[in-house]
Amino acid sequence: MALSREQLAQRVAAELRDGYYVNLGIGIPTLVANYIPKNIEVMLQSENGLLGMGPFPLDEEVDADLINAGKQTVTAVTGAAYFSSAESFAMIRGAHVDLTVLGAFEIDQKGSIASWMIPGKLVKGMGGAMDLVAGTDNIVVTMTHASKTGQSKLLEACTLPLTGVNCIRKVVTDLAYLEIHDGAFHLIERAPGVSIEEIKEKTAGRLVVDGDVPEMKLA
């Protein structure tokens, strides 16, 4: 069975470590905040100028002056800090953020990522994604393995305008956890009940499968 959005977030959360400063992108990455292991502490960075993002506010706590990078109303945890966008991206570009989680349209076997526009069709803008992939070594991309029509999103070379080149090392899809190095996707874990054959079939880029591939453990 392919992972649900919640299960994807749950698997990504296993990459969190005690004391990490973490930036979570819009969409599935945001859900990771719901699965932070109980025995560790992390501080969430939101690139609009908040370190120490808390959960959504109670109805009576809503404050228009306090939002996250997805423009959602949020709260700030004890020990939080507010700052400007220049300060925020100094943290990001200066490699002070320990882990970045973001979505993508396409990833390729060299670790390049496309996530901000589909020419002639859709323009979202890159927002902070180009700075995030340039600034953090530890990046997890989370996405579906293939499009709704079955087209692989794990390619030999990205076809859409790039967000960054040779910068992605870890990918969690609804079918698998893969690492990227030496010009190939390396299959590390399978989603529970998903066969190696199915992953092979839906990976257009070079895929390396080494022996038995264990199933993911979802806590």
Add this chain to the structure above:
Amino acid sequence: MSGFNKVVGSYEEALAGLEDGMTIMVGGFGLCGIPEGLIEQVKDMGTSGLTCISNNAGIDGFALGKWLEGRQIKTMIGSYVGENALFEKLFISGEMEVILTPQGTLAEKIRAGGAGIPAFYTATGYGTDVAKGKDTREFNGRNYVLEESLTADYALVKAWKADTMGNLVYRMTTQNFNPMMATAGRITVAEVEEIVEPGELDPEHIHTPGIYVQRLIKGTFEKRIEQRTVRSA
């Protein structure tokens, strides 16, 4: 206006001298921390051919979305189009020139502009469309793109509190692009929620020193929320 008193009496006075074809920076992230009254005034003035520098362009029918409706912007420099349908339409049709700029690069271009630095190198965007036509250089085995800084004829910013001398304090995440833009405007106009007498703000807590602010006006703010997300108790 005399001496260090930056307070003006009306929005007309706040934006006096703004002309067609000028470059204008507008602070805010989404609808958070935007100078609402100043944006409305530019809409009413009908100033056109503007180069607008702002992270976003408001939403359909509100904030900078109104400048889009009036076709007042010739060139938009920002990082995110997002869910703004008119912005996307004007961009894809080519009716408005759009220079999409990575958010951190945009923030740093404005910071550098205000600090008198003409350009800087960043790894952001190397190997992507953003780097096309720009100089690149290798430092310590890594490739960087030369990005030129930005300044503006007018910078419109929003702060929480000010004293009459133009010292500014921002609240929560309304800071975003406002402090850098305040430094990068030839004329910086700050619209604030409260104006107090000099001495009432703690000098240790000033975010934007008054030297950057030429005009100051007390506004009223709707503070519309783009995505109201709540949890239940």
